[in-house]
Amino acid sequence: MMSSNAATSDKPVWQHRTTGKQLAIWFAWLVFVAVFVACWMFISNRTEWYFVYDAPRIAADIWGRATPPRWPYLDKIWKPLWDTLNVATIGTALSLVFAVPIAFLAARNTTPSATLIRPIALLFIVTSRSINSLIWALLLVAIIGPGILAGTIAIALRSIGFVAKLLYEAIEEINLDQVEAITATGASRWQIMSYGIVPQIMPAFAGITVFRWDINIRESTVLGLVGAGGIGLQLQGSLNTLAWPQVSLILLVIFIAVVISEWISAMVRRAII
Amino acid sequence: MLKITALSKRYKTGDDALKAVSLEVPDGQVLGLIGPSGAGKSTLIRCVNRLVEPTSGSIDLNGAQLQKMGSRKLRKSRRKIGMIFQEYALVERLSVMENVLSGRLGYVGFWKSLFRKFPQSDIDEAFRLLERVGLDHMVNKRADELSGGQRQRVGIARALIQNPELLLVDEPTASLDPKTSRQIMRLICELCEERGLSAIINIHDVALAKLFVQRIVGLQAGEVVFDGAPESLDSSVLTQIYGEEDWEATSKDKASENEEADPDDVNVEPSNV
Numbered sequence: 001m002m003s004s005n006a007a008t009s010d011k012p013v014w015q016h017r018t019t020g021k022q023l024a025i026w027f028a029w030l031v032f033v034a035v036f037v038a039c040w041m042f043i044s045n046r047t048e049w050y051f052v053y054d055a056p057r058i059a060a061d062i063w064g065r066a067t068p069p070r071w072p073y074l075d076k077i078w079k080p081l082w083d084t085l086n087v088a089t090i091g092t093a094l095s096l097v098f099a100v101p102i103a104f105l106a107a108r109n110t111t112p113s114a115t116l117i118r119p120i121a122l123l124f125i126v127t128s129r130s131i132n133s134l135i136w137a138l139l140l141v142a143i144i145g146p147g148i149l150a151g152t153i154a155i156a157l158r159s160i161g162f163v164a165k166l167l168y169e170a171i172e173e174i175n176l177d178q179v180e181a182i183t184a185t186g187a188s189r190w191q192i193m194s195y196g197i198v199p200q201i202m203p204a205f206a207g208i209t210v211f212r213w214d215i216n217i218r219e220s221t222v223l224g225l226v227g228a229g230g231i232g233l234q235l236q237g238s239l240n241t242l243a244w245p246q247v248s249l250i251l252l253v254i255f256i257a258v259v260i261s262e263w264i265s266a267m268v269r270r271a272i273i
Numbered sequence: 274m275l276k277i278t279a280l281s282k283r284y285k286t287g288d289d290a291l292k293a294v295s296l297e298v299p300d301g302q303v304l305g306l307i308g309p310s311g312a313g314k315s316t317l318i319r320c321v322n323r324l325v326e327p328t329s330g331s332i333d334l335n336g337a338q339l340q341k342m343g344s345r346k347l348r349k350s351r352r353k354i355g356m357i358f359q360e361y362a363l364v365e366r367l368s369v370m371e372n373v374l375s376g377r378l379g380y381v382g383f384w385k386s387l388f389r390k391f392p393q394s395d396i397d398e399a400f401r402l403l404e405r406v407g408l409d410h411m412v413n414k415r416a417d418e419l420s421g422g423q424r425q426r427v428g429i430a431r432a433l434i435q436n437p438e439l440l441l442v443d444e445p446t447a448s449l450d451p452k453t454s455r456q457i458m459r460l461i462c463e464l465c466e467e468r469g470l471s472a473i474i475n476i477h478d479v480a481l482a483k484l485f486v487q488r489i490v491g492l493q494a495g496e497v498v499f500d501g502a503p504e505s506l507d508s509s510v511l512t513q514i515y516g517e518e519d520w521e522a523t524s525k526d527k528a529s530e531n532e533e534a535d536p537d538d539v540n541v542e543p544s545n546v
Contacts, residue, residue, distance in 0.1 A: 178365070180358075181364075181375075181428075181431075182364070183324060183351075184355075184441075185375060185378050185379055186350075186378065187348070187375070187378035188378075190383045194383070195375050199364050199367050200364070
């Protein structure tokens, strides 16, 4: 109602967007909807709808076969479950050893050289992050053979980038007054680090670590699918032999393990802040 | 004695923060540095201990040429210069005691400081200083649990445990209430007198400065425009430093004559001065 008044009077006109911008936004929406519809048609044409219509019946059938879970099989799961937890925990710990120095080299305010070393550190981070731990495991099983070691290293390699990225962002956000104050006392470079910077990033560090550990528990449960040890190996074996009651038991155990790990990481985070 | 000669600072942005400032501070003198925001007060005191690198000029503290020093020598000299900050700049997540002891970092090796193994003499001195500033009952509290005034007292203890020859004080009262401001200013000035310390105190509150310091230097656009006793700081001088304003008005009915007055500059002047 204001706009019609403003157009006729001398009062200054204010618009959120110019007409050109508004048109551009409409056009972008048009393109988006057109692409969406085109993709929908493409997928629809290539789907065997017969199988999809059949899906509820098959799902019900599998559910019927999978219940009740085969409880006695639990005895055979404890060991691989323990392996899985170890892969996640040791893998996370191992990643920290590399991630912490890389984070300090990558953070703009702590890097020794922003033109040379920082890009290298960032390259490490991107490389680690761009490859899923399942792929890392696939490569490592081929290189060092199947087993828990491959799984642990795969988890560690994937986690380095994750932890280092979040940690270097935390380092870049610290309060510089505190660093300045420690510098002014005549402290050395390493003392400035341990008094001015480390206390400030401790909560972030602890939060990131348990968060990644929590993710790694979930990721390590599937590493067995490619031969990297743990409970995934059992899962694959059961799937291949169509032993559905075992599959359901394993999924249930993984579910409980993940719930417990989330509960632990939530507790740790609350304790540290 | 601190002797600053033709000190200039040009920031990368091209701003001339300081234009050939020369200043002598004799031993035991408490100097109040006043001037509008952006006049270069913070830059000036940070150039003294080279938290900001001066572009040219010289800084002589008791015969040591600070501007020429390499990083090792500079750290040794910084131990002799205590610094107190506007937002206290305590390491928030460390205890009061750790914050005070951080003033000794320049005297303690890295590993000892990392494991908090400070010499007993430092710890004795820390207790003594905390008692002097009235915080001996808060030794193990975390810095972020303290009130503003208490934090600034910790900041003062941290600066004094360096056993400094000079104190650099940056807006010590800007974040405090009027009563605490006076207490903190009184404490700083008393301690300077007890120890025969010289100090440069950046301060916005002209009335407070007049009340406590022995000498006032007015900085305007990077140049010293006034240097004299607090008593000689009258309206014409204030106009010279800060620009046109009704400086005589100290209560609302008088101030209302000058409508565009910046209220911040007027109401900080207590009516009893």
